[in-house]
Amino acid sequence: MDATVSTGTEDSVWGGGNRPLGASYGKMMMWFFIMSDALTFSGFLVAYGFSRFKFIELWPIADEVFTHFPFLHGVEAPMYYVAFMTFILIMSSVTMVLAVDAGHKMKQKSVILYMFLTVIGGAIFVGSQAWEWATFIKGDYGAVETNSGRILQFVNAETGKRAALADFAETLPEERVKHQASEGIWFESEGYKTSYSLNEVVEGFKATPNILIRTEQLNEEGEKTLLDRKQSLAKILEANQVVEGANLVHNEYGHRLFADFFFFITGFHGFHVFSGVVINIIIFFNVILGTYERRGHYEMVEKVGLYWHFVDLVWVFVFTFFYLV
């Protein structure tokens, strides 16, 4: 209670001097905040579950979406990078507990070291998440979208592997102009121009007999349905635009809500990690300046620690529901 303002009435029951449930005021408030934040996050995750159950048989398969690892180009590495990120976050949680533990023993030097390591861990995590976002936004194979907003992806019939648009699209002597709001319909404009026009993809598809279409529909094996060549030729006529990468409106991985939730939930979590890092840095400097040494206890480190572990806790759930299940 030393951290709160002294009113001189600590001896009376209502004077603020007693600690209900054995927790100080600040710690109790941190728990209040964490509980409300937990409910916010569960609201998001359950909303994700809602949309997923709604479109259960055409939801994208996370293993096929997150397949990249930095510096390993062209190597299929589903989940390894997220597993690495999870490990980093758990590790920085551990250094945080060690900082709290050292704080209890009033070891200023160890608290400084552990707080520093925690900040580094958090920074690596945020950086990884930025990389993950960039990879997701850039996309890898490209796809076409039908009139109803369904995604059609392409597969090489010989190898059975995904085919990128560049593998078969033709280059036609046509000029594709980026649609701007100032020209044509004023309320419509394009954020980016795809590398191939719809026409080029469709013509290339017709000219390349070993390319098949894969729809979003999951079959009984839990895999995406692969159409044969005849069905594919009929299906390509429904296409109305080329999609490369992901944004809030279109994404090449499948249902558009998937990208929306990805950006929203991991973004909100990333924001928490970011603010956690900032708060940790502030506390780190306070420890160096000896603020808590003079105050006589390191409870502030403990309170920030609670927040930091909570961020880790949330990630454990995001990891499961976004990448594993």
Add this chain to the structure above:
Amino acid sequence: MAHEHKLEIFRGLLKFKSNTQKIWGVLIFLSIVTTVEVALGIVKPRALTHSHLLGMKLLNWIFIILTLVKAYYIAWDFMHLRDEKTSLRRVIVWTPVFLICYLIFILLFEADYIHNVYRDGFITWNF
């Protein structure tokens, strides 16, 4: 909590000598659980993806249970709920657990209903 720590995990099966040791022990345990999760997610054993329990793949049940196990150890040992008073711990844990279960129940049932409407109803959404 200040200076007393409960140093037992797994219901007293494993007792550590100091708080620092317990932290490293919990880290090792959490890493093992994460590794198992990732390995299962990559291998996807056929026996687990093709058997269902209460309408969900067995593999997914395993993932969710392992997640709750991890959450338990993060909250109990890293957020040191283990050392708090029982009443405080119960207030912190059971209030959100109750509300979240309620939310999950309502929203997932509703989503399943909408899914059935899309599938069986007279709505064309794939054209």
